[in-house]
Amino acid sequence: MARPKRQDGRTVRVRALIEAAQLELVDHDQAAPLVRLRIEQALRRSGWTDLLGPALDDFDRMVTDVAQAKVRQIEAINALLGCAGAPVKR
Numbered sequence: 001m002a003r004p005k006r007q008d009g010r011t012v013r014v015r016a017l018i019e020a021a022q023l024e025l026v027d028h029d030q031a032a033p034l035v036r037l038r039i040e041q042a043l044r045r046s047g048w049t050d051l052l053g054p055a056l057d058d059f060d061r062m063v064t065d066v067a068q069a070k071v072r073q074i075e076a077i078n079a080l081l082g083c084a085g086a087p088v089k090r
Helices: 009-046 049-081
Strands: none
16 A cells, blocks of 8 residues: 655645635635625615615625635645546535
């Protein structure tokens, strides 16, 4: 049975950076629905549609952008690892 190669310091640092970025994206995924709910509640309670309506649109655009960045990050990780056939979990 072949022994796995030992990881050098650079590989360990890069892996730690990737894992940290993935955790931040998971945190974003968990927080985004609550932030959207708070903006919607403020919109309903205050009636400030001129201010909060565009803010909600901007927030939705940011959520979409983060989702796209997450997909690109996973694609980049797969390309770096050379495992196009075995995708990284989202």
